[in-house]
Each structure stands twice: as C-alpha cells, then as structure tokens.
Amino acid sequence: MLTPREELDAELDEAARTWLDAALGEAAAEATRGGASVHGAPRSEAAAEATRSEAAAAGSPRSGAAADASRAVADPYASPSWELRYSAAGRHCGQRHADAVRSLLLVEARAPLASVTRLYDRGTAAERRAVLLTLHLLDLGDTALPLVEDALRTNDTRLVAAAVGPYAADHLAPHAWRHAVLKCLFTEVPVAAVARLADRARGDAELARMLTDFAAERTAAGRPVPEDLRTALALTDPAGHPAPPTAAPAPTEES
Known part of the structure; x- marks a missing residue:
C-alpha cells in the first residue's frame, strides 16, 4: 500500500516533486527546531532558489509569496517559510493535489496551534479546509476546537463537511456535536461526512429529539424530510443497527 507521499510522487511531474521535496524539507527543519513560529535562521538553498524563481515569475520588485519569503529571513516575527509553501501548494502541485500536499506539510512540520490558527485565519476556503481535514493527525488535543466551531x-459546505471529521468526533462536546449534525442537515452536507456518526449517535436520546423536532418542522412547512435525517435518527436507537424508517417522523402535538 502506497504512502500519501508515494501516491503524490506517482501523480506529480518532476518540477512539482522538486518543489514538494523542498517544501517538506523546510517543514521538517521547522519541526526539528521545535515548531516555533519565529523564523530567523538562514533558508536552505532550495528555499532561496524557490523564492528567486517565484520573484522572477512575478516580476521585479518581489511581490506576494516571494516577498513574504524574503522578509521572513530578516523579520524575527515572520511566519515559518513552510507556511508560505502551504499557501502555494495549489499553484505548484495542482488544485487536485493541494489538500494532500497541505496535509503532508502540516504533519511534517508537526504544526503547532499557532501555525494552524494562522493558516486557517489567513487562508482561502481551500486552505482552511485542508487545515480542518488534518487536525486529527496533529498533536493538538482540544485546543483547535475554535477552528472547528x-x-x-459558516454556510460553506466544504468547510462544514471538513469540520465534522475525526477531530470533531474526538473532541466536540455532545451539545456542540449534535448541533454539528443538524448543521449538516440544514446545509445539505451528507451525514456520511460526520466521522463516527454511528458510534456517537447510538443511544443519544437528545439527538433523537432534536432530529424528530426538525423533521416535524419540515413536515409542518410542507417540505420533504431529508433521507439523511432518517438515517441519523435510526442510528440513535440503542441497538445501533436498525433499518432506517421509511416514513418521516410524525409531527408532535406542540408543532
């Protein structure tokens, strides 16, 4: 079975593989230094060459990521150079591989909370999604929950789907997790995206009540009840494996 890196190497062209080698090298070096956010050490020749290449492509004077990379050497409070690589992953390795590349960078750097928060706060939707998808592979405990929350x-289905992954399954409190399941139903994110849904839903009477109320509201408004709601409601049975009901839950008298 191929590792994520081997799968990428099989897909990327030589230029992209060279760029990825340099990016992962910078991330590994940062991890060796302890993952500190201060970056004042000299860059590797590979990093310097990448900066010169990006500057040449953008034209002089340097701009964008190339300028940021140049300033990172002189500014003791600048972000680590691998974080600049994180943002550039789609440009160098293609959008189809960007999530995998960004995840590798986060893991290789053993990204601390400061880095994942910075990358999330400053990132595009795609960059934020990659952070969320990788949180469970990092040693962050529950400290990254504000990013999930x-x-x-948001109503961005890409972010909602990524937010209910394994990290949320491990760390979201029951009340917040139940609302995350409802958020998926509201935004039409498939409940299949909810990691460990069957485990956490089993025997959850409060989740069953919330789902039943939501179904009743939909029915009273003349709107269809999503099949995913029936699936999630069925999983709340203590037995954990009943067949999904074929009809929508009946409205309560209060509805």
Whole structure:
C-alpha cells in the first residue's frame, strides 16, 4: 500500500516533486527546531532558489509569496517559510493535489496551534479546509476546537463537511456535536461526512429529539424530510443497527 507521499510522487511531474521535496524539507527543519513560529535562521538553498524563481515569475520588485519569503529571513516575527509553501501548494502541485500536499506539510512540520490558527485565519476556503481535514493527525488535543466551531458557523459546505471529521468526533462536546449534525442537515452536507456518526449517535436520546423536532418542522412547512435525517435518527436507537424508517417522523402535538 502506497504512502500519501508515494501516491503524490506517482501523480506529480518532476518540477512539482522538486518543489514538494523542498517544501517538506523546510517543514521538517521547522519541526526539528521545535515548531516555533519565529523564523530567523538562514533558508536552505532550495528555499532561496524557490523564492528567486517565484520573484522572477512575478516580476521585479518581489511581490506576494516571494516577498513574504524574503522578509521572513530578516523579520524575527515572520511566519515559518513552510507556511508560505502551504499557501502555494495549489499553484505548484495542482488544485487536485493541494489538500494532500497541505496535509503532508502540516504533519511534517508537526504544526503547532499557532501555525494552524494562522493558516486557517489567513487562508482561502481551500486552505482552511485542508487545515480542518488534518487536525486529527496533529498533536493538538482540544485546543483547535475554535477552528472547528468557526467552520460550523459558516454556510460553506466544504468547510462544514471538513469540520465534522475525526477531530470533531474526538473532541466536540455532545451539545456542540449534535448541533454539528443538524448543521449538516440544514446545509445539505451528507451525514456520511460526520466521522463516527454511528458510534456517537447510538443511544443519544437528545439527538433523537432534536432530529424528530426538525423533521416535524419540515413536515409542518410542507417540505420533504431529508433521507439523511432518517438515517441519523435510526442510528440513535440503542441497538445501533436498525433499518432506517421509511416514513418521516410524525409531527408532535406542540408543532
């Protein structure tokens, strides 16, 4: 079975593989230094060459990521150079591989909370999604929950789907997790995206009540009840494996 890196190497062209080698080298070096956010050490020749190449492509004077990379050497409070690589992953390795590349960078750097927060706060939706998808592979405990909570407040289905992954399954409190399941139903994110849904839903009477109320509201409004709601409701049975009901839950008298 191929590792994520081997799968990428099989897909990327030589230029992209060379860029990825340099990017992962910078991330590994940062991890060796302890993952500190201060970057004042000299860059590797590979990093310097990448900066010169990007500057040449952008034209002089340097701009964008190339300028940021140049300033990182002189500014003791600048972000680590691998974080600049994180943002550039789609440009160098293609959008189809960007999530995998960004995840590798986060893991290789053993990204601390400061880095993942910075990358999330400053990132595009795609860059934020990659952070969320990788949180469970990092040693962050529950400290990154604010990022998940932020994503669940959006209506961006890409972020919502990424936010209910393994990290949320491990760390979201029951009340917040139940609302995350409802958020998926509201935004039409398939409940299949919810990691460990069957395990956490089993025997959860409060989740069953919330789902039943939501179904009743939909029915009262003349709107269809999503099949995913029936699936999630069925999983709340203590037995954990009943067949999904074929009809929508009946409205309560209060509805």
